[in-house]
Amino acid sequence: MGSTAHVLVHGPGAGALVDLARARIAELGSRWSRFREDSEISRVNAQAGTPTFVSADTLILIARAVAGWRRTGGLFDPTVHAAMLAHGYDRDFALLHSREALPRPEAARHQPAPGCTGITLDLAASRVVIPPRTALDPGGIGKGLAADLVSAQLRQHGATGVLVNIGGDVRVRGRAATGEGWVVSVADPFSADGELLRLGLPAGAVATSTTLHRRWMSAGRPVHHIMDPRSGRPSAGDLVSATVVTRSAWWAEVLTKAVLLAGTTTIAPPPAEVAAVTAGGRHRVTDRLRPALR
Template identity: 70%
Template sequence: MGSTAHLLVHGPAADEQVESGRERISELERRWSRFREDSEIGRLNAAAGTPVTVSADTLVLVARAVTGWRRTGGLFDPTVHAAMLANGYDRDFALLPSRNSPSHRPVRNDLPAPGCAGIAVDLTSSRVLLPAGTAIDPGGIGKGLAADLVSAELRRDGAAGALVNIGGDLRARGQASGDEGWVISAADPFSEETELLRIALGEGAVATSTTLHRRWTSAGQQVHHVIDPRSGRPAVTALVSATVVARSAWWAEVLTKAVLLAGATSAAPSPAEVAAVSADGRRLVTAGLRRALR
């Protein structure tokens, strides 16, 4: 998933459960990576136009992604895969060529995302059908959903409390080790050393997306990974980051994209809460997070 994962488990078998959680995250990576031809996402994309049998994990992933697309009016769109490739993000971010490399692909601006209207998820037969010419990128939802799934499984297997954080998208469940609950800090997008907000979370999720940190140069232009599905180009928006607090991590992660693309905290419907930062450093927050600002 191109990220660092942190697992915090509270309970009598914490060490064993941390190890099982780590193995589970690795399993989801193998199933969902768009950079692996043998992953279920890789097979789905290669077989567009033909139904493909997938695991329960991938059924949930695709179903949630389609739901996110519908509920955000298409601002979140997992079908930006072709646009990602066109903008040069065709391998793990750590392996992207340097900015001076002659192998950079030219930036194209004619690949709006096809959308999710034609995607079919058959829960009975465990099959997913992508329309011909459609490929999905789970990068805008996968980390959050993985945090949801793994934290639920840790609780099911006896943990008194669990927090799973994958690349800054996290889900907390159950009892924390401290009296305050799960204390979550989000960094200012302009400085990792500065806090944007700090909250004490009982149960719930936090996700952050920013246009500042995952950037590269393609055809002489600085580009980033938040693709506007309407244009197929990196989003041009007044905001540089969005942090969303919601009940589930997959939904929080989806809403960060909607907020960034809309350029407004109102793109995340209640009961979600949002802290966003504009390009000129202004902090825009919904009422529930005002006291959490640092």
Template identity: 50%
Template structure:
């Protein structure tokens, strides 16, 4: 007998959220949204009372934080080390200097003069002790991208703990799928073609895992006559000048897929492809000219492309 499937769509973490829950108690989508709202309240840099804002406002002091926030900071610091600093959560000051100093929907598209550049300070001085974190002077964190991925991972796991047989959690394109899919053959996740809005680049099939994308073609604005975007190169403090326009990664966890997609884009085509292969994940890198380059075992997951014929499906999450 087919299992009951429930869906919910909502706004969360500055992005569109989409849940698919297979079987389990009928209130699971609502419970998941409550948890997501709680995590957003912990991690939003736009809320002065969030745990992240309190941490950023207390350089040199130990700050007691919730278990999810300490875990997220720990993963961000680990990712900084494992990507050679290409992923760096300490770019917040550079991001604000570039003009992204408020939620994107309220951002003035013409935000003034061109910002000064400064390399990100990096994570070497961040200290974590059980339920406390201490940031050194001059270090402030942005956990926006990794936060969405980690929230998707947490919520997907919780849904199974609460009795769901399967779950898909999509937070602004960071997708985590686990357990029983609504249809035979596993979960199918559409990969956006960021150069052609409303079209799919391909779709991938997963039994359990995650897909995340990073692109410099969205969240853009003007400053000093120059078009800027939100992907800061930590080595320069400026928005990345990489010729790679978008990267999509398939990995076991959404936050790790998000980290590696961002790091690979900033690294560029050759170094980015090598980074993905070195971490054993699959990825696709799309250049500004539209050329597509696959890295790692991407073909293992890809089940449709425009050249293969047929019509791409609606994304499940």
């Protein structure tokens, strides 16, 4: 998934459960990566317009992505794949960052995302159809959903408490090691060593998205990976970072994108809590997170 994973497990057989988590994360990555030609997402994209059979995991992923698109009024959009490619993000970021990306023609970089209206899911047959000239980019929602699925599986296999962090999307369940709950530190987007928040969670999820970190050069210009589906271009709003605390990691990830694109005019619907940072370094924080500011 182009990220590192951090898994903490409490309970009997914790070592074996960590091995299970490692294998499960690798399995989900192999199914969902848009950079692997043999992944299920790549197959769905290649067969746009025709029914494609997928695993239950991938069916859940696409269903959540469509739900996120609907619930945010299209601010979160999994169909920004073409915009990513048009700006040169056509390979794993570690490879992309090593040299200037080769962008697609200028016209292709200014097309709105097609959206999810034509995506259909057959849950009984585990089959999905996306419209022609549409392609999916699981992006951050894949990391968040993976954290949700893996943490649930570890609990089902006997873990008394578990934390799964995949690329900064954190899901916690069960008993933590201390009375503070699961302590999660959120980095200051302007400081490699600084903290924005320190949270003590009894359960739930945290996700952060920022326009400052996954950046590269395309056509001689710096660009980033938060694409605005309304324009097909990298977002240019007043926020550079959004952290969301809510019940599940997939939904937290969806809301971080929606908050970044909506800007300071809209924070997020309850029961989510949000800490956003502007380009000028100002904080926009919901009341329950203010005590966690560093």
